[in-house]
Amino acid sequence: MSEYLIETRNLKMHFPIRAGVLRRAVGHVKAVDGVDLQVRQGETLGIVGESGCGKSTLARLILRLLEPTEGEVLFEGENILAYGQNQMHRLRRDMQIVFQDPFASLNPRKKVGSIIAEPLRAHGEPGNHRRRVQELLEIVGLNPEHYNRYPHEFSGGQRQRIGIARAIALKPKLIICDEPVSALDVSIQAQIINLFEDLQKEFNLTYIFIAHDLSVVKHISDRVAVMYLGKIVEAAECAQLYGEPRHPYTNALLSAIPLPDPKRERERQRIVLVGDVPSPSDPPSGCTFHVRCPRADAYCRDNTPSLEPQRVDGHKASCFFPVLDSQQLGEGRDNILAVAEGRS
Ligand SMILES: Nc1ncnc2c1ncn2[C@@H]1O[C@H](COP(=O)(O)OP(=O)(O)OP(=O)(O)O)[C@@H](O)[C@H]1O
Ligand SMILES: [Mg+2]
Structure with a gap:
């Protein structure tokens, strides 16, 4: 038996963009672009990212409502992409989804x-x-x-x-919750999240809980993965990710959450990301976040970072210049650059 209930390996979904009379593919929307994730039985994995970063597409790939361009989906250690119709029908009992829009x-x-x-x-x-x-x-x-x-x-x-x-x-064993509270009032959101938590305890459920806001998944998740343009850019245990984020994107998302203490709220710095999310049909070169990143330089434009283990076990981030302490920017950054160059 596998250690994980669900696992994806290098999962990709590139939707063709068709044009002309012959409907030839003239490009691809890289909605999901190489996602590796693991979820243990009974655990909740929160997935967070801005609109269009590929969260729903990832959910549909895991449920095999879409056939991926590349990669594997493993359920209890078995590659479900190799399953025939009958096996898939049986498996569907164990995997369910709750959608964002309860009206639709x-x-x-x-x-x-x-x-x-x-x-x-x-x-x-x-x-x-x-x-x-x-x-x-x-x-x-x-x-x-x-x-x-x-x-x-x-x-x-x-x-x-x-x-x-x-x-x-x-x-079921697994429920994918695709932004299940985004369309609800804040007071109702808390009630629904509590219901999810109660059901998890009662029925030993495993959740993949999708949201576009880090504050929503904080209380329900054991681990959180942050997505940007079809890739996971950071993943860690909940306390670790919120306490010591390493990726500048996570850092920026966290700085957007209002603090309950008005004094601290006035004093702290908010990181405002410049520009829009680039199109997944024409992602930037190198690190796809470099065009909006306050820490990026030429190295990030030309080289693609991979999801590397960080100091704490289970914490991964894909960044050449991860956030360490805000003071460490000068010297630390040069050291990291040296390490990164040595690696490539
Ligand atoms: N069937 C499809 N054909 C072509 N492109 C698609 C298809 N489904 C999704 N996309 C594109 O893939 C990208 C990711 O879409 P997806 O719905 O997965 O994002 P999301 O993170 O769930 O966004 P949201 O927070 O708005 O729900 C988008 O650019 C979207 O336009
Ligand atoms: Mg969605």
């Missing part, structure tokens, strides 16, 4: 009971579906009597609970 992900013409029972029907579960659905409604904090209502009769938070009930109906 539930069929408005179906009653809630029928929506939640859908995976039970698809997998030919025996027994009384109505009883099971009512049980599920209760587990996610909804009234079991509301079995016959339509999605529009519920609020956003309640609809997300319906989506969660559907996801746990088959007792």
